[in-house]
Amino acid sequence: MVSDYIKSYIEKSLEQIKDKLPNKVIQDLRETLLNTDINLTESDVDKIIDLAVKDYQESLIEPGEAVGIVSAQSIGEPGTQMTLRTFHFAGIRELNVTLGLPRLIEIVDARKTPSTPIMTIYLTDEYKYEKEKALEIARKIEYTKIENVISSISVDITNMSITIQLDEEMLKDKGVDPSSVKKIISKLKLGKIRIEDIDDYTFTIYFEEIDNISALFKMREKLLNTKIKGIKGIRRAIVQKKGDEYVIITDGSNLEGVIGIKGVDVNKIQTNNIHEIADTFGIEAAREAIAREIKKVLEEQGLDVDMRHILLVADIMTRTGVVRQIGRHGVTGEKSSVLARAAFEVTVKHLLDAAARGDVEEFKGVVENIIIGQPIRLGTGIVELTMRLNVR
Structure with missing residues (x-):
């Protein structure tokens, strides 16, 4: 525990x-x-604060540093070593x-929907x-149609x-029973119909107002x-154990639909659909998601x-308040310079x-200054010198 004297010393040092x-x-x-468990001395506090100041100052860029070009090179060069392997199994x-x-x-092009939209849904303590209990929520989430629960369907003309x-x-x-399927069918706008049971799992629907095969x-x-239950866009919902808790991995994404389900931990829910995050949680959340997704992709490739x-x-993709692609229909196409x-x-x-x-x-x-051969406002080009000659 940190003593009261060291606490006041820390506050005094930070104020300076x-x-x-x-x-x-x-x-x-x-x-x-x-909040450290280490017994700090005045000397320890001084060393830690000095190191923090030194690290921060060394992380600052010099005036005129070409941060855009350096960033493009830093991502582009390793990007040439990335594999073209499109898929892997998500655990x-x-x-x-x-x-x-x-x-x-996909990320830098700001595609409206990813080719493989996936959500990781964390659950509340209950x-x-x-x-x-996790399976119960997964069943609520998974979009289920009648075609998903039948073994056969036949037409008698x-x-x-x-x-x-x-x-x-x-x-x-x-998690569906036959009676609920029949109930849903009876509520559909199918005209005048009659449902007759053959056995517990087989029934026939007679259409009394239809007189042609096409109809x-x-x-x-x-x-x-016809939808039985679930959230649109969620094709599969699979329960997986992570550590000591169960999470739900989905094939498909519908952030707005999922956050309304009881038992879903809204604070930890994840999706790889950037636009959904922007629409639901705002542009700052989308900015964070873009950074995390790019970092994750690069790290997976080592x-x-x-x-x-x-x-x-x-930052560049989200600075206007909407997610824009890096390209002629986004960031580059909106440059004020005609030549750029x-x-x-x-x-x-x-x-x-x-x-x-x-x-x-x-x-x-x-770009436009390079095209016409003028000095650019970067590096040494950002400095303007005027010289006064002493003419006698």
Whole structure:
């Protein structure tokens, strides 16, 4: 435990460096020093604070540093070593997840939906320690249609009827009983119908207002695609044990739908769909998700990229309040410079559009100045010197 004297010494020492470190760093440093189990001395406190100040100051960039180019190189160079292997099993053989370069491209292109949307759903204390309770929530979440619980369906064009045989095992797996399936069918807008039971799991639906084969087959498709329960977009929900608790891994993502389910821990829920996060939790959450997803993809490939370079990409993609791609339809295409846009893609179109609008090139950025051979406002180019000659 830290003594009262050392506590006051820590506060006094931190007060002296408040101009050298950001408030968040000082706050983290305070919490760490005050909550340590080590018996600190004045000398220890001085060394820790001096080291923190030194590390922070060494992490700062020099004025004029080309952070964008350095970040692009730091991610682009290791990116050339990434595999083109698209899928692997997500800890369980039933689910695939996109990896490597295809996933990185998905993130920076800000695709509306990932090719393999996946959610990791953590549960509250009441549900996370028992498999049966976790399965109960998984069944609520998994989108189940009639076609998922039948073993066969046959059409009788003579009697204008459809016979459905339910699969006993699938009904049990999905937590559905035959009576609930019939109840759902009876509530559908199918016109005048009559349902007759053949046995516990087989029944026939007679359509009394249908007189042509085409309409009957349309009814068959409608029946197969009828929702029994679950959340749209969640094709599978698999319970998996992580440490001492059970979590649910889903094939498909619907963040807004899942957070309303009782037993789901909203604070820990994860999805790889960036746009869903932005729509549900806001742009700051999306920024954090972009950074984490890029870091995760690179680390899975054994590539080490400084987090600050990844954060710069996430910042650029979200700085306007919406998630934008790095490309001509996003960040690059929205540059104010005509020449910078033209240098990237579809040169003639950009120049013609700019001429038609009467745009003015102000030569404030890097690309446009390089094109015409002017010094750029980076590195030594950021310094302007004037020299006064003593003329006699």
